[in-house]
Amino acid sequence: MIRSFKKVGLAALLATSTFSMQATTLATADFDTDSYVFVGTNNEFSTEISVGAHIPGVTTDDSHFNFGVVEFDVSGLSAAGEKHLHLDMETFIKVVPNPPSPVPNFVPSATGSATLRIVALGDDYLTSYPFLGSGLFTDKRTWYDSNLFAQPVVGTVTVTELGLFSVEVTDAVNDWINGTTTNYGFGLVVETGGDGIELGATEGGNAPLLSDVAVPEPSSLALLGIGGLLMARRRRG
Numbered sequence: 001m002i003r004s005f006k007k008v009g010l011a012a013l014l015a016t017s018t019f020s021m022q023a024t025t026l027a028t029a030d031f032d033t034d035s036y037v038f039v040g041t042n043n044e045f046s047t048e049i050s051v052g053a054h055i056p057g058v059t060t061d062d063s064h065f066n067f068g069v070v071e072f073d074v075s076g077l078s079a080a081g082e083k084h085l086h087l088d089m090e091t092f093i094k095v096v097p098n099p100p101s102p103v104p105n106f107v108p109s110a111t112g113s114a115t116l117r118i119v120a121l122g123d124d125y126l127t128s129y130p131f132l133g134s135g136l137f138t139d140k141r142t143w144y145d146s147n148l149f150a151q152p153v154v155g156t157v158t159v160t161e162l163g164l165f166s167v168e169v170t171d172a173v174n175d176w177i178n179g180t181t182t183n184y185g186f187g188l189v190v191e192t193g194g195d196g197i198e199l200g201a202t203e204g205g206n207a208p209l210l211s212d213v214a215v216p217e218p219s220s221l222a223l224l225g226i227g228g229l230l231m232a233r234r235r236r237g
Contacts, residue, residue, distance in 0.1 A: 026083060026210040031071040031185070032201050033125070037063035038103075040132045040140045047204030048090060051116065051188050052196040054148070060141040064095075064103055067148055068199065069125045070208045071185030074176050077210075083173040084166040084214045085118065085186065088206050089159050093196030112195035115158045119151045120172045121184035148187050159197065166215040173210065 033044035034051060037060060043050070052065025070085075077083075092112030096105040123129075123143070130138045155167040169186070176183035190196060200206030 024212045026077055026212060027072045027074060029070050029202055029208040030073050032069065032208060034066045034068040035129065036066050037140050037144055040130055040138065042131050045203055047201055048198040049188070049201045050093070050196065050198050051190055052093070053095070053114070053190040053194045054192050056192055060139055062102070063141055063144070065196065067144060068188035069121070069185055070188065072210055074173055074183060077173070077177055079174045079177045081212050082168060083170045084211050085169045086164060086166045086209045086211050086215060088164050088200035089162050089197060090200055091198040093198060095196060106196065109195070110162065113158065113160045114194035114197045115156055115191040116197070117148070117156050117189050117191055118154045118167055118169070119148055119187045120154055120181065121147050121187045122151045123147055124184050148189050151187070154186065156191070164215045166211070168214065
């Protein structure tokens with residue numbers, strides 16, 4: 001389910017203010033990054049989290065896409081209540097073939113569609129992922145496959161517009177809080193066939209966060225905004 005909103009005038013602005021007053025930030029990401037699987041880069045100081053579309057059945061040498069990692073310290077949180085992962089969709093990335101090079105061009109776009117897969121990672125990214133420094137041709141695909149496609153799927157969300165969206169992650173976060181599973185953070189990748197995306201990151205001042213409420217859908221925001229306008233008119237009357 002898409003959970004996002006756009007700036008659509010005064011009604012939406014009032015609705016956004018109403019949503020902000022209702023939401024509580026439970027935690028802000030204390031680490032976020034992405035990695036280009038082909039070479040194993042670690043882009044933790046980038047201002048965006050770049051997440052590409054999964055390419056099935058290929059080796060590291062043909063894995064021309066990025067996956068993302070987002071980690072939270074949940075040690076001080078209670079297992080009571082819902083938890084929602086809030087992300088900011090900033091840019092779509094179109095993958096354009098670039099023959100004869102096997103590496104495609106990545107072109108930013110304001111429009112697109114991507115189904116984001118969110119999993120609870122099974123290993124610590126910083127200590128177990130074979131980064132570029134471990135050798136250009138080191139097998140990075142095995143770690144990626146075992147963590148992004150052999151771990152429980154926390155949720156999927158289809159994004160078709162820019163702006164905030166969210167996915168419920170209550171069970172996964174509560175398992176971390178209760179010690180049922182080890183907190184290695186979330187892994188992010190786009191399902192096969194979708195556009196790449198760039199999400200807000202800590203370094204860009206727009207970090208992922210955990211909240212107790214979901215980001216409202218556009219129709220809900222419009223209703224909230226209209227309600228706010230009616231209340232304002234009645235008070236003036």
